[in-house]
Amino acid sequence: MKILKISILALGTGFCGLAQADVIGVKADASYWFYDGKAQVQPKLNTSSLANQTGVDNLLLNPYAGLSAPEEKLDRKGSAQISLAFEHPIPLIPNAKIRYVNLKSQTEKEIAGQPVYDLNIDHTDFLLYYEILDNIVDADVGLGATKLNGDIKTLNLSKIDIDKTIPVIYGSAGVKLPFTGLSAKAELLYSNFNDTKITDAQAELQYNFIDNLLVDVGLKAGYRILDVKFDDYKSNNVKNDLKFDFKGPYIGIDVHF
Template identity: 30%
Template structure:
């Protein structure tokens, strides 16, 4: 693509975002309760080393998870706004019969896997549109994982109990978008938030739903309900290969100062 066209498009985007920037410094804090159904697999090692082996299936249960966030919006031109969101994501499953290597341990018999995909989102974004009818934020994010993949079970002919884990502590660069369409005067709106992995294309984090905004003197309150889908399909990420999905309904509250 012609460099002049790219520069022109970038300047236009920044100009629009500057025009739509907040007129005063603002803060948003919020939290969601998310009822997740987890499913997926992780790959064993092909031998006592770390090469990829066969996928292991477990029956994961449902669990209530949570997210909390803080966003800072300001009127400084060209400087992006900041949002930090902490996401708690854990799943566990068991099976009666196992026969695989993981982290240099040969598991046999019954085993339980604990998959912690908790993460923190660091988002830089511009307000492209911001009015009572349509709001649009675009930017980039870095999803820092801080979980682990642990297997508890038995090993050897004597079925000795053992446990081993690998930390999942790498990060994913992601594209970010957030859109909101409202009904002026009623406080009702529909929303969608999207995060797409750029260096890990099998990672995404979607949510969509409905909300109601109640305007106050010192702060505004938003109540939201919707559906969220987090997919984590990676190969050799923090020495793990897995394809996990967390999805389900959520409800939350956001306060705008």
């Protein structure tokens, strides 16, 4: 009899948990990222013969060819970043998430009135992931691709077009403080593939000021670090080693339906 009572109680608890679980969920967030960082474009030594040749738009293919390029500090700038995730209870089929930010900045240092480097890059992540924990502690793991599209100008004389899609691994972990509306979360994207290395990490604190069965809405603040390195990146038949990183705090709003 005791065993039967325990079994019924466990079954009832399971059904209650199922009733409260999300059948289909949509998560959206928008934030503003205040970043600075560094950038470097290092021409390959074997391209020195191209130092005075021009490419598209009559821009020099390699004004620093044969020289040691400096690593320069970027101005403090800011940009909106957004993400949208779709989650469901269907077994074996992963959840999906997309993240986007436009990275636009230039170096503090100028020569003849022109910034040493001027960057304008669209950064988009396409992610597929599984929830391995979903309670007070939650955790996700998955795979995806990061697409970088834009350009880097050097002294407004040369331009390197960026158009690259890189496979990445993805993970996130979070914890909720019950009955307070407070939570903490960390996310990481990483890739070291085919002469390209990306590390994209962020951590945040969130407070939900609306928390009910229909929608959760919260304010959040966090810090993000993005580091990108390309070895032997080829543009206009010229190879360069590229390195740029962005880091800084962000604030935003998160909505979960």
